[in-house]
Amino acid sequence: MQRHRLFINNRRLTVMLAAGLFTLAAFFGLGNTYAHADRWEVFDQGEHLFFPEGPIEIDGVVMVPLRPVAERFGYTFESVDNKEIVLKDAKGYKAVIRLGTKTALLGHEGGTKTQLSAQVPRNFNGAWFIDLALAGAMGGQGHSTVPGTNLIQLRPVTGDAKTKLESQYWFNFNVKGETVSVDNQGQEQLKTSYASVLDFGYEELIPVKKSGYTAGFMNRSGELAIEAPHYQLGQFSEGLAWFKDLVKTESGGITVKMGYINRAGKVVIPAIYNRANDFSDGLAKVSGAKTFYIDHNGKTVIPTVTGLQSSESFSNGLAAVTVRTIIGGKSVIRTGFINTKGKWAIKPIYDYAGSFSEGVATAALNGKSGLIDIKGNWIVKPKYSGGSTFLGQFHDGYILLAISGKYDYTYRLVGTKGNIIAVPGAGQIAGFGDGILSYYGDNGMGFMNLAGKVIVNPAYSFGGNFTAGAGKAFKGLMNNEYSAFLINKVGEVVWSEE
Structure with a gap:
């Protein structure tokens, strides 16, 4: 033993x-001690899909990269310009994705139909993303979420989907200096000398160490798929993982800077931040001289909020933000929630509020805590105090x-x-x-x-x-x-x- x-x-x-x-x-x-959006896991015919980037959730809409989904469904790219992307499958049916709009044209045996999307196609790091409604329509069977889970099916598996999809989840244990990966039936799937403190879960790649030093990202075959000689590595979220580098300062000292790497091992956002959080809802909170939010291209989407004291990552499309504000003629510190456009969705009126998860957040008012929904309505009125x-x-x-x-x-x-x-x-x-x-x-x-x-x-x-x-x-x-x-x-x- x-x-x-x-x-x-x-x-x-x-x-x-x-x-x-x-x-x-x-x-x-x-x-979690930090906010984190639910990690959507996408399956097609029972096989977990490992995207080079994503899925990304934007304003409640899950989006997936177009190329790997289209190629899986048998489409090839005919043309791409600044107005539309045209794809064709082996039967000659076309899919025309109109950029900048929420409409696409899909050819089928009965002719052509118009497919409406909840989000316009987005481009991140040179890759186009489409919403799941369009992805499911291109596969011919729509999409569905397995009840009570974050597991999404495109072309569904037959039988008990939940059981079959969950069998692809791997737990990791440290045994005799090795990492042993075990599925939910107790079957050992992998033994490796690389060390990880994380479960594989549904991931394809996880950060690992060798002899106590960061090595890179290991795949499910136990191979070091990405050599990443950075000081520290985070876990992938929406297809990007933060990394830390030790950087020399002008005074000759050493400081830590953070950036982001993708699943191909490419640094897509350079190490220029003092702190960088996981991506969620398409955005990541980063800090330098100020704290703000960036997208997958590294572009600032939400600048520093006026009066900012502290803030959290996005979850359920909202981020808890604490500011100094004026209430009743007095300067006070209060917490509210901004949306992914940087606008106040729930005004800063709370003594304290935690991040949303499953549509609910903790909040305190006048020294008593309760629960609120994403519109700021009380689900459980603030009544708990005195250590409760x-x-x-x-x-x-x-x-x-x-x-x-x-x-x-x-x-x-x-x-x-x-x-x-x-x-x-x-x-x-x-x-x-x-x-x-x-x-x-x-x-x-x-x-x-x-x-x-x-x-x-x-x-x-x-x-x-x-x-x-x-x-x-x-x-x-x-x-x-x-x-x-x-x-x-x-x-x-x-x-x-x-």
Whole structure:
């Protein structure tokens, strides 16, 4: 049995301060500590599509690169100019994409039809993007989202789509100095000496290290597909990943600058920023002398907001922005939300507000916290204070609410409509995902469903949220080390390093 170092304290967490609760929430995945848009995963006939860039979500519309989609459907490019792109398939049917408009002409057996799109075609780094409605129409079967997931199908797979598509999700474990990738059935798919702290998930490429140093991006064959000798690398989001370089200053010192690389290994936005966040909703927050938002071409789309104190990345088409403003003749600091055009979608009136996730955000007013929707309407009116708090962001339909008591916290799950669920026998809730709740009992952490049915008795030191039909769990050993397990939704250990 391989023993791993455990870098956290595994003592049971009982009475905690709110700050400690937020740390726990971030660790167990009850919401990221930074905003991040949902990562849409696109499949065609059951095969996960790895695009050179994208998908990109713009104002709620998912857009995909035209060339790989068109070529997959059997189209070839006949002509491209500044007005239209003309494609033709093997049967001679044409697709005419009118640039600068939301219309396209698609040839079919009955003649020609007009296809309407929700977004005009966009060009990023020399590649044209079209919305999913047009992509689905070019494939002849439209597109659909698997219910309750971020999995999108173009030409659908037959049978249980959710199960088949989720089987392409890979979990990563460190075993005897190697990275072992395991699917949700517990089948080992890859062993490599490259080290990664991230799961593959549905990705084709993940950043890895070798002998403690950044090496580049590894593919699903275990090959170093992109050698990227940068100081640090981020994960791909919308087809771009940030990187850090060490740069000499004029005074002879060293500073860190950040830019972006694409899946072909090309630096598409140079390292000129002090800080650079993941792309989401087509934009990324970057900072130099000022903080602003750029698009995939590196163009400034939203300049620095007047009175800016702090801001977050976009999620659900909105970004939380905190500014100094005047209310009632007094200068105060308040938080609101801007849209992807840089306009106030929800005015800055809140003491605090978190990023949106699944259409809901936490917000505080007059010292009390509640939940709002993307129009700023209260879903749960601000009534929680005195240590009671919402933890993280919404995840798989719920957010965790910790209600402060005399000696401890009472935990509840709150749905996107404000419905509050007390899960029977849950005790200390640790996390939630894919319909499975993790919780602490007297003998460690276990798992149950929302009805309170235990699927795994408390016996583990800690674990992660379930996703794609499985979840990680870890048992502490001697000398602050641990062993790893992968558990399915009926409580079976499908993989273990033991």
